[in-house]
Amino acid sequence: MTATHWLFGDQLGPHFTATAAGGTPRDTDWLIIEARSVFRRRRFHRAKAHLLLSAMRHRAAELGARYVRADTYRAGLAEAVGDAPVSVHHPTSRAALRLLDALPQVTVHPARGFLVDRREFARWAADHAPRRLRQEDFYRWVRADRRILMDGPDPAGGRWNHDHDNRQPPPRGARRLDVKPPYRPREDAIDEEVRADLDRWEREDGISFVGRDGPRTFPATRREALTALDHFVRDRLASFGAHEDAVLAEDPVMSHSLLSSSLNLGLLSPRECVARAEQAWRDGEVPLNSAEGFIRQICGWREYVWQLYWHFGEDYRHANALGHTEPLPRWFLELDADAVEARCLSTVLAQVRDTGWTHHIPRLMVLGSHALQYGWDPAAVTDWFHRSFVDGYDWVMLPNVVGMSQYADGGRMTTKPYTTGGAYLNRMSDLCGPCRYRPTARTGDDACPFTVGYWSFLHRHRERLAANARTAQAVRGLGRLDDLPEVLRLAAEHRTP
Structure with a gap:
C-alpha cells in the first residue's frame, strides 16, 4: 500500500525523506503544498519568497513529488489526498502544529533537522531548573554528549569557548577581508517561473512584498547547498573566527558561511556542517578558534534557540x-x-x-x-x-x-x-x-x-x-x-x- 508523506517547505533535505536506517522508503508518495495564503498574511521580503518557492519546486522535481498549488494548506491537502491518511514530520512553528493537530488524518512524526530531541532537552532543562538555562551550559552538554570537537572527556584544545579570540575589530584600513568570495548559485528555468509568478501575484492578486529580488544568491537545492558548504570550509572558514563580530560597510559577507538559509530550509543538516568544520581543524586546514566559533553557532546557538522556542511556550x-x-x-x-x-x-x-x-x-x-x-x-x-x-x-x-x-x-x-x-x-x-x-x-x-x-x-x-x-x-x-x-x-x- 502506498503511503503519502507531506514535506513542508523547510523540510527539503534527504534527512527528511530517509528511513531511520538511512535509506529511502519505498512505496511513498511525496507531497509538497504551496499555500498562497502564507504570503497574504505577511508582507515578506521578495527574495525570501523567491528562495522558498524555488527550493520547494526544485525539491518536488527531484523527488517526483506531487506539487499542489492552493490557497491554503487545508485546501491543498484536500485536493491531493482527500481524507486519506498522511504522515509528516513535526513542523517548525506552533501555527503549523496547531493545523496538523486539527487534521485527524495526519500522523506527526518526530522533528528532524536538529541534533537534540525535545525530550532530551526537557530532561536537561529539568536538571538545570530553577536556574537560568544558560546557553553556554547547554552548548557544553551538547558537545560532550554528541562527541563534537572533543578529545576524550575534554574539549579539543583544552577550552570550550574561544569567543575571546573571535572578537577582533576589522583590520585597520581594510575595506574588505582578504578572503575568496562566497559561492553563489546560478538561476535556472524554475527561478524564472517563480519570478514570473511573484510578478503576477503582485499585479493580479494584491500580494505585496518588500525588498528586492534577484538574482538569487542563496542555495535552493541540496546540490547547491553542499557546494556552498564545500566552498565555505575550503575558502573561508579559516578566517572566520577572528573577525566574526566585526563589520565592514563594503564587505557585508566577510568570512561568514551564508549557510543559515540552507540549514533552515532543511537542505543541510547541522550534523554534517559540524562534522565538516571539525574535520577541517583536525586536518590542520583551519585554526581551532574558527572551527569552534562556527560549531558554536550551530550546535550551541541554533540548537538552543530551537529548543527554547518550544520550551518557553506560546505566551513567550x-x-x-x-x-x-x-x-x-x-x-x-x-x-x-x-x-x-x-x-x-x-x-x-x-x-x-x-x-x-x-x-x-x-x-x-x-x-x-x-x-x-x-x-x-x-x-x-x-x-x-x-x-x-x-x-x-x-x-x-x-x-x-x-x-x-x-x-x-x-x-x-x-x-x-x-x-x-x-x-x-x-x-x-x-x-x-x-x-x-x-x-x-x-x-x-x-x-x-x-x-x-x-x-x-x-x-x-x-x-x-x-x-x-x-x-x-x-x-x-x-x-x-x-x-x-x-x-x-x-x-x-x-x-x-
Whole structure:
C-alpha cells in the first residue's frame, strides 16, 4: 500500500525523506503544498519568497513529488489526498502544529533537522531548573554528549569557548577581508517561473512584498547547498573566527558561511556542517578558534534557540517586560535605507533591502539595538525580522528577538540587554568614519543616535538595570551626565524621524 508523506517547505533535505536506517522508503508518495495564503498574511521580503518557492519546486522535481498549488494548506491537502491518511514530520512553528493537530488524518512524526530531541532537552532543562538555562551550559552538554570537537572527556584544545579570540575589530584600513568570495548559485528555468509568478501575484492578486529580488544568491537545492558548504570550509572558514563580530560597510559577507538559509530550509543538516568544520581543524586546514566559533553557532546557538522556542511556550510571544510599545517607523518597514542619515542604519538596511540578509552583529547591534533603545514594540520587531530575512522563521526569530535582541523576557534567556553607544560600533566597524554623526557625541547636531539612544534607554529603565550586576555600572554613569536633559530631548527627536 502506498503511503503519502507531506514535506513542508523547510523540510527539503534527504534527512527528511530517509528511513531511520538511512535509506529511502519505498512505496511513498511525496507531497509538497504551496499555500498562497502564507504570503497574504505577511508582507515578506521578495527574495525570501523567491528562495522558498524555488527550493520547494526544485525539491518536488527531484523527488517526483506531487506539487499542489492552493490557497491554503487545508485546501491543498484536500485536493491531493482527500481524507486519506498522511504522515509528516513535526513542523517548525506552533501555527503549523496547531493545523496538523486539527487534521485527524495526519500522523506527526518526530522533528528532524536538529541534533537534540525535545525530550532530551526537557530532561536537561529539568536538571538545570530553577536556574537560568544558560546557553553556554547547554552548548557544553551538547558537545560532550554528541562527541563534537572533543578529545576524550575534554574539549579539543583544552577550552570550550574561544569567543575571546573571535572578537577582533576589522583590520585597520581594510575595506574588505582578504578572503575568496562566497559561492553563489546560478538561476535556472524554475527561478524564472517563480519570478514570473511573484510578478503576477503582485499585479493580479494584491500580494505585496518588500525588498528586492534577484538574482538569487542563496542555495535552493541540496546540490547547491553542499557546494556552498564545500566552498565555505575550503575558502573561508579559516578566517572566520577572528573577525566574526566585526563589520565592514563594503564587505557585508566577510568570512561568514551564508549557510543559515540552507540549514533552515532543511537542505543541510547541522550534523554534517559540524562534522565538516571539525574535520577541517583536525586536518590542520583551519585554526581551532574558527572551527569552534562556527560549531558554536550551530550546535550551541541554533540548537538552543530551537529548543527554547518550544520550551518557553506560546505566551513567550507576548513577553514585553520593558513595556515597549512604540510602532515601527515607516522607513524601517519599507527598508528605506535612503531615508536614514545614520550610516550604520542606512548601510545595514540597504543590505537587508537588497539581499534579505546581513550577519549577526548588524542584526543585533545595529537593527535590534536601535529598536531596543527607542522602545519599539517587541512583537512588531519580531515580525519584521521574520518577514525580512531569508533565513527567518518563527522558531528562529521569536527567541532571538524577544529574548536576546529586545530583552522583552526580562532576562529569561540572556543576562543583560544587548545594546551600546556609538563607541562600540566605531571600534568594531568602519561605519562611523564618514557618518555625519560622531559616535562619542551625546549632544549637538552631530550627536550619534546610538549614543543618545543608549543613555536614554539606561535612564528609562534605570531601576531595573541598576539591580542587574552586568548593567549596574553603566547605570551609575548616568549620574555623571550633566547634559542628560538634552540627551533625553534628542532621543525623543530621534524616536520619531
